[in-house]
Amino acid sequence: MNRSELVAALAERAEVTRKGADAVLGALAETVGGVVAKGDEKVTIPGFLTFERTHRAARTARNPQTGDPIQIPAGYSVKVSAGTKLKEAAKGK
Numbered sequence: 001m002n003r004s005e006l007v008a009a010l011a012e013r014a015e016v017t018r019k020g021a022d023a024v025l026g027a028l029a030e031t032v033g034g035v036v037a038k039g040d041e042k043v044t045i046p047g048f049l050t051f052e053r054t055h056r057a058a059r060t061a062r063n064p065q066t067g068d069p070i071q072i073p074a075g076y077s078v079k080v081s082a083g084t085k086l087k088e089a090a091k092g093k
Contacts (some may be wrong), residue, residue, distance in 0.1 A: 034076055047085035054079045 001009070003025070011021035032051050037045050042052035058074040082090070 047083040049083060049086065050081040052079050
């Protein structure tokens with residue numbers, strides 16, 4: 001499902017215009033992105049998803065073509081965890 005299909009489905013289910021559904025989806029993405037960028041708290045949609053920023057330590061890896069070691073600097077990543085309702089839906093229940 002791409003973004004336009006998601007917006008159409010949200011608009012139909014929530015009985016709002018596509019423009020309104022698209023605005024809400026955009027606002028959700030901006031809000032979650034802003035909180036994750038700060039890194040001091042996580043965003044939880046109960047039973048559905050949890051988003052949080054994680055720190056990745058510096059490490060040594062190998063170049064797959066040459067086998068030479070390369071240094072990968074420390075950085076940040078995003079951890080997304082499925083909630084119980086989403087897990088149940090994935091099981092087909």
